[in-house]
Structures are given as C-alpha cells and as structure tokens.
Amino acid sequence: MNIIMCIMVFMPIVGAFLSYMIGRKNKTGRDLFVCDLTIVEFVCSLLLVFSAGSSEKILFVIPEVCGMGLQFTVDGFRAVYAAIAAFMWMMTTLLSKEYFGHYRNRNRYYLFLLVTLGATEAIFLSADLYTTFIFFEIMSLASYVWVAQDEKVASLRAAATYLAVAVIGGLVMLMGLFLLYHQAGTLQIDLLHEACQGKNVYVAAVCLLVGFGAKAGAFPLHIWLPKAHPVAPAPASALLSGILTKTGIFGVLVISCQILMYDELWGAVILLLGVVTMFLGALLAVFSIDFKRTLACSSVSQIGFILVGVGMQGLLAEHNALAIRGTLLHMVNHSVFKLVLFMLAGVIYMNLHKLDLNEIRGFGYKKPLLAAIYLMGALGIGGIPMFSGYVSKTLLHESIVEYIHGMEAGEFISAFFSAGDMKLIEVIFLVSGGLTLAYMCKLFVAVFLEKNNDAVVQKSYEERKNYMTKCSAFALTVSAVLIPVMGILPYATMNRIADMGQSFMGHVHMEHEVHYFTWTNLKGSVISILIGAVVYFVVVRGFMMEKQADGTTKYVNRWPEKLDLEEVLYRPLLLKIVPTVGSFVAGLFDVFTDGLVVFFRKTIYRDSPRVTELEEGNEMTHALGTFLNSLEAIGNCFIWKENPRKMDFEHWFALKYSAFKENVSFIGRSLSYGLILFCLGLCATLIYLLIYTVV
C-alpha cells in the first residue's frame, strides 16, 4: 500500500523530467512514454480503490523531508479521487497526442503536466495539511505553465491572473495554517476535529477557506476560471476544471467536516457562498458567447452546487447523510462532465482554432457521434433523469427539502435562517438548475442544430469528416458513456461510490434509502427543465440574438463589459493602488533619512556653491537690495525728481553681508575647534573611565 502511494506521487514527478529528456531526442517516444505513465498511474489508483475499503488505517510517513515531513494516507474518499484524477489524466493525455500535433513547446507542457499529476495525487492522498499545502503550491505553480502555454497576450494575461490568485490564496492559506497549528497543535487531518474542540478556530478556518476557495473557484475569487479556461489548451482546461478545482473542494471539506464539523455558523457561511457562486456562475454562463468560457462559468456554477451541499452538511449536523452523499457524488459527476465537455471543446478548437459561437456555429451539423457525446455531457450536467447529474442534484435538493421540513416540524432550529429563507434558497437552487439547462441548450443549438451564417464555411464544416482520430474518439466516447451508465444504474454505481467515500465527511447514518425515480424527486428536475426552457427562449433567443440585415441571426455579448470584478476591482487595487501607495510611503521614509542627513549637514557644514550663484551677497541681500533699489527708483520718479539718489542698496547689503559672514566664520571656526577639543577630551575621559572601572 505504501509503495503504491509512493509510486503514485513520485513516479509522475520523476517521470516528468525523464519525459523532458526523452522529448529532446524523440517526440513520438515521449508521447508514448507519457501515455504509458498515466496508464500505470491509473492502474495503481485502481489497486488503491480495491484495497482501500478492507484494510485498517494506513499512514505513510516520510520524515523530515521539507521541514516537517510528508504524511500520506488512504481511505475510500481519497482512493476514489485519486482514481478519478488518474483517469482524467489518462483520458486527456490520449487526446493531447492529437490536440498538440502542431504545437510548439510540447516538451515543456508534458513536463509540467506530469509534475502537476504527481502533486494532485499527493494532495488527495495527504494525511496532514502541511503535506496538502506543499503539494498545493507545487500544483498551482506548475499548472501556471499550462495556462501560459501558447504565449499569446491574452493567455499571458489570464495566466498572470491565475498565478496571482494562486499565490495570494496560498499565502492566506499559509497564514491559516500557522494559526491552526498554534491552536490545535497538529495538522494531521484525522486528529483535527478533536484538537479543535472548544477552541475558536474561525479565523484560521476563514484563512484556509480563502486559499482553498480560490482554487475551487468560489465567489468572489472565481475570476481566474472564466479567464484561464478559454485560453488554456483544451486538455488542460479539462483538468483545471475537472480536478484542480476539486483539490480546493477537498480543502473546504477538510475545514467543514473535520475542523468545524457540524458547526452551524460555518455551514451557513458556506451555504451562502455556495448559493451566490451557483447562481452567478450560471448567469455568467448564459450570457457568454464563447464555447469554453460558457463551460468555465458553468464550472463556477457547479462548484456552487457542491458548496451548497457542503453548507447543508453543516446545517443538518448529525442528519446530514443526504448532503454528504450529494456533495460527494456531485463532485465525481462534475469531474466527468467537464472532462467530456472540455475534451469536446478541444476537438472543435483543434479543427477550427476558434471558439466564438458565431464562428463555430454549425460545426457539429451532421456529426452524430460528436452530438451524442455532447448530449451525454450536457444532459448529465443539466440533471436530466437517467443521467448521473440527476442523482447528485436530487440528493442535494433533497437535503435542502429535508432541512425545510425539519424546520417546519421544529426538529431544526436555526439561528441564521427561517424556513422562508431556506425556501428561497431552494428556489435559487432550482433556477440555477434551469439556467444550467439553458446555457447547455444554447451551445447545443448553436453548434449542432443551426447552420453557419456563411454558406461556404458551413460547407467546409460539413465536409470535414476526419475531425478526430480513433484514439481521441475512444477517449471521448468512453468518458461520455460513463454518464448515462451511472445515471441509469445509480444503485449499482453511484451508491457504491458514495458508500466508499462518505466516511471522510463524518459518521453517516442513512435514515432511509433514497429512491431516485419517484415523483417527488422527479418533480425538482421537471421544474428545472421548465425554467430552463423559459430562460432559453426568452433570454437566449429573445435577448441575446440579433437579426442582421440579410435575415440571419447572430449571437451578441449582452454582458456589460464594465461588469468584470477583476478589471473593476482586483487589477486596479493590486497593480495600481497598493504598489503606488506602498512605494510612495516607502519613498517618503527614504526621503526622511536622507533629509535628516542633509539637515544635519546643512546645520554643520557650509553648503557647496550652487550653479546659479549670485555675483555677491546671498539671496536675502539680493531680495532686500532689489526691493530698496526699486523703492529708490519709484522715489526718484516722484519725490526726488531734481536730484535723484544713486545708492545701490544691493551692493551695500552684499558688503555688509560679507563682513558679517567673515565674523560668523571666525566664530564658527573657533567654535568647531573648541568642539573637537571637547570631543577629544570626552573620549579620553571615556577611555579613562573604562580602564578605571575595569581595574
């Protein structure tokens, strides 16, 4: 077991450098090597999954490395997520071979791809938050290179945003770790719950939440997702959205299910955060007219759904089985959906090198395989019955309903929400579900049903039959088929995953089995579908499509450009205000020292001559002299008209001044002579005293 974990973490990191070296000699060899490596990784993770349930607690410690040592462990949840990560890496690597066919810098991409794989596995297998943090930072920095991969202006800008969010999040998280370590005395995840009992760890928890939430894409730090995903290569976007955001959720789960287990206040905070993220992400997605940007905003929204589940866990306390299972399953589902959808975006992009809906419109027309794959992903994420998303969304919905019923029956008493508030949250939940359907529908209609405005382009699209290789098609199909399979057989598949993983989030007592396909449960889905249809026809077709002169329609971006949190708030704040204020203040303090030096110099020494020196006297005598001279001139004009006075006051003052200066310099010299003698005397006294006292 230890060996498997060790292999899973360190093999990719070592392999990364090997692949770089191989790649300098032989490109095909490198591709093969990377593929094999990810497959081995997946096999290892399967071994982990099958042995995780049986054995007792495992702790694998590498002492003293990186300061405090690294600790790994495995349980059901960790095994499941390690396996999903490995699966996603395997699938995207299969696609990468074709996708990156004509890219430059592929060696660099694979190097950082594998480093990130190792780091991500390490995060999911970590047994203490110290280890989590170390690999979290490595993952963030290594994945920066993915976003910047094609080195265009937009990519570099997005990558900078990504890096900034990662670095700032990481630092705040580190602060949280310091506080937590001080209060709890341990960072080991299993022990945190007991160690934090009766201590006020809210500050530490909030710091950690900022760090993990930023990676997960929770509001208001979701800004990197809509920027980074459209510019990153599609296989990388799939991983960023499908699995890297889940490392953030992993951290949020550690806080919510260990540090602050069953804490109502915490649950309420996470729930509100989740609701905002869920709705805002969906809204952004509806308004986006870029294929990948829509998917990215959709990720934000789905993360919101997951956070709602996490929040409900806290509110429901001991009765949170539904919320736990819903959270877990929605995480798993979302990973698979985004894998499928982003890989599909990759297929579109590698054919057209475009992602704008108006330009890719009609690409999928008469491409049944592609359409089927898209539909599986889209229906899954939309929560349509018989697809896996339905199961997890139903569980989440049920958990909210359960809480409302409990409140009405007086079982739950909440200090933060009334039953009415919770009903509002339920409505927002259903509306967000509807929005999900609307934006997925928008993409489907645009890409697969409609034809391009330009008939020539449409013709070229339809002629394109070999739009992906067998290998890519295999990767996409296998991933996509998982969704209906899991949706149709939830008891055999999803329940098992939930059974395996749920112990990570606390002790679960299922009060009753959930029957997914009953009318009560289907009702939520139907409501969402209806809302989705209304939104699609009113907003997308009515508001976002513009008739053009020739009778065709066009998608337009109706989202106000100014309404961008990053441009309005973060960038000016971090790039303009903070550095300017900082350097202004620092500069001020700099001047302070130098000014002091100059001040002392001016009081002790005579200043060196200025460039624009007066012929004689100083500024004061000059000013006084000219003033009196002009008075004299005025007097000469009016009073002493007959015998004008001819005295030059400026010269007179200058003469007086030089006489005065001479005296002063005499005094100054003798004074400084006296001072230096005094100084010497003082030194002598000091040395005498020193020797005297020592004697």
Next chain:
Amino acid sequence: MNQYWIIVAILLPIIGGAFIPVLPFARKSQMFVYIEAFVLLTSGIVWALIMGGTTEVFHVVHFVHELSISFKIDGMTMVFAGLISILWPVATLYAFEYMEHEKNEKGFFMFYSMTYGVTLGIAFASDILSMYFFYELLTLVTVPLVMHTLKREAVLASRKYLYYSLGGAAFALMGIVFVIVYGTTSEFVFGGILDMVKIGEHAPLLLWIYLLAFMGFGVKAAIWPLSSWLPQAGVAPTPVTALLHAVAVVNAGAFAIIRLTYYSFGVDFLQGTWVQYVVMGFAIFTIVYGCSRAVKETHIKRRLAYSTVSNLSYIIFGVTLMTPLGLVGALTHFVFHGFMKICSFMCAGAFMHQTGKSYVYEMDGMGKRMPVVFGCFAVSAMGLMGVPGMAGFISKWNLATAAVESGNTLAYVGIAGLLLSALLTAIYMMSVVIRAFFPKKEFNPETIKNVTDPTWKMCLPLIFCAVSTVLLGLFSAPLVDLFTKVSIGLY
C-alpha cells in the same frame, strides 16, 4: 584541534591576499589557481575547526586586564563560519570570469581575499571587543571594493557606505562600553553577561543603550532608516554585491545583533520591555519597506538589494522575538537566505556580464537564450518567495511558527508583514522570471541571438547554489537540529 589554527585560518587569506599584487604571475590563470588554492585551503581549515566542536576561549593579544583579542568556537561561530567558508570559494570562482573585463584585477582580488579573513575574524571572535575590532576592519577593507570602478557614483556610494558604517560603529561602541562596564565579563556567554547587581537602578538607561547599539550594528544589517547605503552600493562589481552585500557583510551585521542580544545583554533582560517592541517594529517595517521599494525598482541589482534589505529584517525579526524558536527561525533564514540571494545576484551578474544590460525591462526572452542562468534564477526566485520544497519555505515556516508561539501581539503583525512581503516578493521576482521565459509578442528574438550562457566558471557556482536551495529545502532537518541546539545554548 589546536586552537592556533584559528589564527591560521584568519591570517591565511589576509596574507595570501596581500601578496597578490607583488607576486610575479606569468598568466592570469596562475593567479586564479593561486587565489582559489588558498581560499579553498582556508575553507578546509575552517571546516576542520568547526567539525572539531566547541573550544575554550583562546587569548591572542592582551590589552589591559580583561580587554583582549581572543577567539573561540561556539554554535554561532559554526553557523556563520560554516556558511561563508562554503560560499567564498564558490563566489571566488565566479569572480574570475566576471572580472576578466574589468581593470585592476589584482587590487580587487587582494581586498576580496582579505575580506574573507576579516569576516572569519568576526565569526571566531569570542568577546565583544574582538568582534568590534574585526567589524571595523571589515568596513575599511570593503570600501575599496565598492569604489572599484572609480566612477562618480561608485565613489559616492562608497562614501555613503563609509559614513553609514562608521557612524553605526560609533553607536555600537557606546553599547560595547556599557556592556563591558556593567557586565561580569566581556566574553560572549549564552544568556547574557549583565551583572544585575552593578546595574541596580540603571536598567532603563541600559535599554536605551541597547537600542543605540542595535541601531549601530543595524547599519550593516540594513535596518530602516539606515539601509539606503545597500542599494547604492550595488554599483560595485557583482561578486562584491553577491557575496558581501548579500551574505558576508550584511550577515555580519545580523550576527553582531545576535551576539549583542543573546550573548551580551541576554534575552531575559530585554524580553517584554519597550525596547523589544521598538526593535521588532523596526524589523517588521523594514520587511515591508524593502519589498515595496523592490517592486518599483527596475535596475535588477538594486531590486535584489532592496530584497536583501527586506530579507535581512526577516532574520532580525526572528532575533527580536527573543525566544529560542525565534533564534532558530533567524538562523535558518541567516543560512538559507545566503544561498538563495547569492544565487540570484550571481544570475543577475551573469546576465549583465553576457549582455551588458542591467534593467529588468531588457530581460525579455533571455530565458531561452540563457537557460542555465535563468533556470537558476527561477529556482532562487521561488526560494525567496517561499515555495514549498525550497529553502525559503523552511525558514519562513520556522519564523512564522516562532512568531505565533511567542504569543507577542506585535509578532502577529510581523506574520502579516511576512506574508505581505512574500506576496511582494512573488511580484518582483516572478515578473523577472516570466519576462525571461514568456516574452511579450512584440519582442523580436533576433535582437538577442548572440547571447549565450557563460562558461563553466560562472555556471558552476550558479548551479551549486540553486541545487543547494532545493536540497536545503528538502532535507533541512540536520541543520535545523543544529540551530535548535544553538538556540538553547547547547553549543
């Protein structure tokens, strides 16, 4: 090991350096071999000495009564002497290639080598007066190095350096006099040497004196408001800025402050007094101040110099926590920062040497032309930022945990300062790395197609320091163990 070897270690580079201008070398390479040989020999002796463990005090010259020049080896000596004896041969190797195009090499290497001996003197000094003696010598022997190019700004910079250092030393002397007068002995003893009976009612006065001496030694440790000499001294040749202004001289300042705080006044006397808050406040302010200045600075060496200002105050912050853990954090950063900063300075120097440019905005696309140099720079940048797995992370972790453990309210502000500074460090270091590896689109690679990595003499030191940064980050336990022993007075 015989204690006389301490004198050999100190005098060997001084005498060896003094002979450089008079020895008749047929070729430059002969001179290089000669210099490297005696520098390596010195380092060998130093390592043999510190491996031999601690020693008793060894008096060389008696002045009156207890005032003497004397040496010993204790934990702090091991840390400081060990650090510089590793870095000196490395930096000397680097200097050979860097100085090839500069005039007056012999004079440069003479003072460069002599500085080694003087710095060792500071490390080995066993009482505050001996340390002060070598401390003043260090100022004098490094002034010609700053002035080396004899350009106007070099002369101005060295004048400023001289004023600041001598001024600081005057304050420090005042402190020394009081320590000797009010102490039981003048030697360094862990826990302090103040005689409480003699002090009696003068305790408030002594706190003021501590502040004066702290600021006096703080000149070399570049504490605000006495830090502005350091960025200006960046006009010196890079081997000087890299080794002296990032490690030897500035660490001597930090070393002196540690000696003053832990071995002379003693933390028991200082802890919890107003003066602790004042000096800690200065340290925290300098941490943020240095970073803020570095972000806006575009000259690469000055930017790194401001970064040094900030990082030195990390060490001072650890010292001013006045707890054993704080000292561990300080010593960790003392050593690790040396490796990271010398690496980034040497990379900047290699860039300047190979291209003749010196501004950050001229670095576009250089990473592809000089992969070794900028690869090492990236490693050191990540180290300074405190990326996990690198040396800087360990030291920042140690410092911050020490700050939390100390329970001092101001220390929490300090942690916030540390984190803010880590963010700013990320900005000013990563902006260089990103520029070098991901140039803007309008950048034309043709303009720098003649630029290449320097030869092995320059690359080897870079790689050595970069690898050390990673290895220290991964396997820091034995060193931290040593620091812990030092911090509880075991060594």
